[in-house]
Amino acid sequence: MSIAAENLAGDQPDLRSKGHVADVSRFVRNLAAGLLVLGIVVTGGFLFTPYDPITPDFLDRLAGPSAEHWFGTDQLGRDVATRILYGGLWSIGLALLITTFGALVGVIVGLAAGHFGRLADMSLMRVTDSFFAFPELIAAVTIAGVLGPSTTNMVLALILVSWMKFARLVRSLAISLAHRDFVVQARLNGLPSWLILWRHILPNIGPSLLVLWTNAWSRSILSISGLSFLGFGVQPPHAEWGAMLLDGKSYMQTAPHVMIFPGLAILLAVLSINLIGDRLRDLIAGPNGLFSD
Amino acid sequence: MLNVKDLQLHLDGAVILDKLSFRLESGKTLCVIGESGSGKTSLLRSLQGLAPARFEELCFEPRSGSPVRYRAGWKGRPGLPGSRWVMQDPIAALSPRQKLGVSIAESLHGRNIARQDMNKAVVDALQDVDLPAHFASRRPSEVSMGQAQRACLARALIARPDLIFFDEPLSALDAIVQKQVALTMSRIQRRYGISYVIVTHDLGFAAAYADWVLVLRRGRVEASQAASNFFNAPDSAYCKELIEAAEALGELDTRTSADVGRAEATA
Amino acid sequence: MKTSKSGHHLFVGLAGRLGALACVLFGVSLITFTITFFAPGDKAAAIAHARYPDTQSFAPEILEGIRQEFALNEPFFTQYYLWLSRFLSGDFGNSFASNVPVWEIFVSNAAETLTLTLTALVLGLICAFFLSAIAVWRPGSLADRFAVALASIGAAMPNYWLGLLLILFFAAHLNWLPAYGTGTPAHLVLPAITLAFWVTASQTRLLRSFMLEAKAAPYVETLRLRGVSEREIFFRHVLRHACVPALTMIGLDVASLLEGTVIVELTFARGGLGSLLAGSILTRDYPMILFLVLFSALVYVILNTLIEVVQDLLDPRKTFLGRHRAASSGGERP
Numbered sequence: 001m002s003i004a005a006e007n008l009a010g011d012q013p014d015l016r017s018k019g020h021v022a023d024v025s026r027f028v029r030n031l032a033a034g035l036l037v038l039g040i041v042v043t044g045g046f047l048f049t050p051y052d053p054i055t056p057d058f059l060d061r062l063a064g065p066s067a068e069h070w071f072g073t074d075q076l077g078r079d080v081a082t083r084i085l086y087g088g089l090w091s092i093g094l095a096l097l098i099t100t101f102g103a104l105v106g107v108i109v110g111l112a113a114g115h116f117g118r119l120a121d122m123s124l125m126r127v128t129d130s131f132f133a134f135p136e137l138i139a140a141v142t143i144a145g146v147l148g149p150s151t152t153n154m155v156l157a158l159i160l161v162s163w164m165k166f167a168r169l170v171r172s173l174a175i176s177l178a179h180r181d182f183v184v185q186a187r188l189n190g191l192p193s194w195l196i197l198w199r200h201i202l203p204n205i206g207p208s209l210l211v212l213w214t215n216a217w218s219r220s221i222l223s224i225s226g227l228s229f230l231g232f233g234v235q236p237p238h239a240e241w242g243a244m245l246l247d248g249k250s251y252m253q254t255a256p257h258v259m260i261f262p263g264l265a266i267l268l269a270v271l272s273i274n275l276i277g278d279r280l281r282d283l284i285a286g287p288n289g290l291f292s293d
Numbered sequence: 294m295l296n297v298k299d300l301q302l303h304l305d306g307a308v309i310l311d312k313l314s315f316r317l318e319s320g321k322t323l324c325v326i327g328e329s330g331s332g333k334t335s336l337l338r339s340l341q342g343l344a345p346a347r348f349e350e351l352c353f354e355p356r357s358g359s360p361v362r363y364r365a366g367w368k369g370r371p372g373l374p375g376s377r378w379v380m381q382d383p384i385a386a387l388s389p390r391q392k393l394g395v396s397i398a399e400s401l402h403g404r405n406i407a408r409q410d411m412n413k414a415v416v417d418a419l420q421d422v423d424l425p426a427h428f429a430s431r432r433p434s435e436v437s438m439g440q441a442q443r444a445c446l447a448r449a450l451i452a453r454p455d456l457i458f459f460d461e462p463l464s465a466l467d468a469i470v471q472k473q474v475a476l477t478m479s480r481i482q483r484r485y486g487i488s489y490v491i492v493t494h495d496l497g498f499a500a501a502y503a504d505w506v507l508v509l510r511r512g513r514v515e516a517s518q519a520a521s522n523f524f525n526a527p528d529s530a531y532c533k534e535l536i537e538a539a540e541a542l543g544e545l546d547t548r549t550s551a552d553v554g555r556a557e558a559t560a
Numbered sequence: 561m562k563t564s565k566s567g568h569h570l571f572v573g574l575a576g577r578l579g580a581l582a583c584v585l586f587g588v589s590l591i592t593f594t595i596t597f598f599a600p601g602d603k604a605a606a607i608a609h610a611r612y613p614d615t616q617s618f619a620p621e622i623l624e625g626i627r628q629e630f631a632l633n634e635p636f637f638t639q640y641y642l643w644l645s646r647f648l649s650g651d652f653g654n655s656f657a658s659n660v661p662v663w664e665i666f667v668s669n670a671a672e673t674l675t676l677t678l679t680a681l682v683l684g685l686i687c688a689f690f691l692s693a694i695a696v697w698r699p700g701s702l703a704d705r706f707a708v709a710l711a712s713i714g715a716a717m718p719n720y721w722l723g724l725l726l727i728l729f730f731a732a733h734l735n736w737l738p739a740y741g742t743g744t745p746a747h748l749v750l751p752a753i754t755l756a757f758w759v760t761a762s763q764t765r766l767l768r769s770f771m772l773e774a775k776a777a778p779y780v781e782t783l784r785l786r787g788v789s790e791r792e793i794f795f796r797h798v799l800r801h802a803c804v805p806a807l808t809m810i811g812l813d814v815a816s817l818l819e820g821t822v823i824v825e826l827t828f829a830r831g832g833l834g835s836l837l838a839g840s841i842l843t844r845d846y847p848m849i850l851f852l853v854l855f856s857a858l859v860y861v862i863l864n865t866l867i868e869v870v871q872d873l874l875d876p877r878k879t880f881l882g883r884h885r886a887a888s889s890g891g892e893r894p
Contacts, residue, residue: 130587263721
């Protein structure tokens with residue numbers, strides 16, 4: 001009875017936020033579908049091309065775009081289109097791997113700093129600041145170069161220079177959440193620290209983390225290609241986009257297509273991931289966002 | 294059952310609460326009244342061990358369970374066992390990504406209750422606060438302020454506490470919803486014999502529900518009186534001024550309607 | 561009373577920052593040294609090769625002598641301590657490759673990098689300023705959409721690729737400008753444009769949003785109601801108020817600017833600190849690497865600290881909020 005009265009009194013739940021949840025879930029479904037297509041293209045695409053990305057074909061070197069070779073062939077006669085599809089696996093996939101590992105390290109450090117008292121916070125944040133003090137790519141070039149140019153060392157280097165922003169975000173969110181009423185309630189109800197972190201802190205950090213993760217992912221693609229272009233990343237004959245650019249650089253005057261198409265691939269991949277990130281941020285932090293309270 | 298002697302709270306050299314003493318009998322309601330900044334919320338935080346208060350004695354004797362008796366300062370982790378705290382902003386007090394039922398059940402954490410019994414307890418608690426059972430699967434963003442405050446009340450109630458602290462439980466709600474939630478609070482108190490400590494700045498509400506009134510001003514006790522005495526013959530000039538101000542605003546008129554409500558609830 | 565309190569506040573904030581800065585610089589030196597310490601390969605051999613480039617193999621006694629000389633047999637912390645104490649006293653060591661003091665090599669290369677970075681920064685800022693002003697003049701117009709698109713593309717553009725495209729078009733195809741190398745001002749044009757494109761894109765994004773915000777501010781609305789012309793509002797209020805936050809934001813991207821410079825230098829085969837770093841890594845010239853990486857971190861950290869201080873000084877809200885929070889923590893809700 002009193003419920004009916006309450007509703008009559010205009011004490012209605014905020015329907016806008018309900019519609020918003022639908023909005024978000026629709027977007028997440030679109031995103032998943034888009035990523036699936038992207039995944040199929042980059043992982044499966046090269047399986048369906050008649051060419052091999054690595055085996056040279058010296059009879060057909062540096063040929064321009066044609067019906068057979070859509071993006072032409074490179075200095076060893078390999079099909080550039082095939083190599084770009086294959087290279088997407090390196091560029092996008094490795095970037096995903098690096099970003100996810102970086103996020104994992106960052107979340108652990110950030111949660112520990114934000115939740116286990118002043119001493120842990122101070123020491124962990126000084127360490128984070130120290131790592132943060134290096135310009136990302138310069139540090140990555142140095143680490144990868146000094147350890148010796150290889151894919152493994154590049155991945156290691158990029159994880160080492162990319163976890164800090166996650167740690168900082170997670171820490172600041174964890175600290176601000178720790179004083180929120182619902183976390184205080186959980187503490188008073190006697191929940192242990194780890195359960196509070198797991199049930200109350202982590203789920204509420206998730207959306208912001210996702211936005212940062214998307215940004216870091218696209219940035220990571222640029223870093224991988226940059227390192228490979230400088231010769232410190234993925235090594236020939238593998239078809240990473242940056243490494244392909246490095247190849248194409250030498251034949252720029254006679255066969256510009258070898259250099260143009262891999263660059264275009266990087267641009268498009270980074271651009272689309274950035275756009276996804278922007279849209280996610282609007283959904284989560286925009287004026288009507290989930291966290292606009 | 295709750296006895297506080299000489300409670301003091303100093304933060305960064307500032308005196309927030311000074312020499313507070315009061316006691317509360319079982320099943321009664323204590324209203325803590327004061328303007329904003331007078332230390333009402335700090336008092337609640339101190340009583341939960343969330344603020345580093347010093348006191349001569351803090352004694353809490355629940356009807357069941359072992360009594361708590363602290364001298365000098367708080368010991369152990371925050372939270373007075375056998376008590377619960379209902380906060381001012383119900384939406385903020387509920388975990389945004391958790392279903393209400395889960396939030397409510399969390400109040401029973403550590404009691405080793407079977408899942409089925411837990412579900413039944415949640416449904417019962419929702420029923421006690423006039424919410425249908427399906428609200429257990431809603432999230433805070435899908436309910437109104439009044440419904441959220443009822444859920445918070447259910448979360449406190451499910452633990453069968455002997456004492457519930459309320460921090461301005463109605464100030465986030467519309468007038469009509471305020472009245473309805475107040476009625477629910479009062480009915481629950483009668484049914485389960487729970488003591489209430491209610492922080493409020495609404496004198497009308499205090500007039501309707503309080504057994505004892507504690508007026509705070511700048512962290513000091515301005516008056517500590519039985520409710521009936523307080524409204525007829527306040528202890529200090531400041532209290533008199535407070536009552537007159539409330540009367541001028543018409544706040545104390547709600548006393549009559551609330552009395553009607555009280556009669557309704559008992560009937 | 562009030563001013564002395566805020567002055568005190570500022571001093572404490574500054575002291576805290578300097579303390580944190582010292583901690584960070586210590587951490588930075590430790591990390592950098594650790595990387596080079598655990599690098600694979602025989603450092604003594606690298607030094608020997610640098611000293612006697614004509615010799616192919618070295619007697620063990622010579623290598624052992626070098627290890628003694630550079631204390632390479634000592635444990636990690638001893639080596640770190642020796643290196644750090646020498647570094648702090650201003651002795652940055654000699655390059656393995658040329659046996660010339662690292663500092664001298666650094667100085668002779670710094671001008672190139674500084675010229676490129678500053679030219680690109682100024683060029684990019686001017687472009688960004690005009691572009692965002694035109695964009696905000698009529699939000700949603702063609703110019704605005706162009707600015708937004710440019711900002712998105714600029715953020716996703718690999719600058720080494722842009723550099724190659726510019727070389728392809730302006731140097732190889734049109735033959736207007738030299739592609740690679742250093743020397744004449746003409747050599748500076750393409751690298752500067754490459755780097756400036758990124759600056760333009762990132763700063764347009766920021767400036768545009770700041771200007772839009774300033775345009776919608778309540779006091780601008782009041783001016784509008786009072787009948788002040790749109791033109792006057794734009795030039796006298798919007799531009800001015802958007803510049804302050806934007807100017808301090810530039811610093812936050814110092815890291816990206818430094819990275820961009822390194823890559824652009826290598827793309828265009830220019831001299832400069834970026835090429836020096838890459839070269840040193842390839843020749844395993846550890847004193848040079850240590851110095852350059854530490855230097856980049858130092859520039860980055862100091863600039864960021866400076867910018868934070870400037871932001872505190874410029875933004876009245878920030879200090880107000882800080883004080884407000886301090887006051888409330890002593891009040892109801894600690």
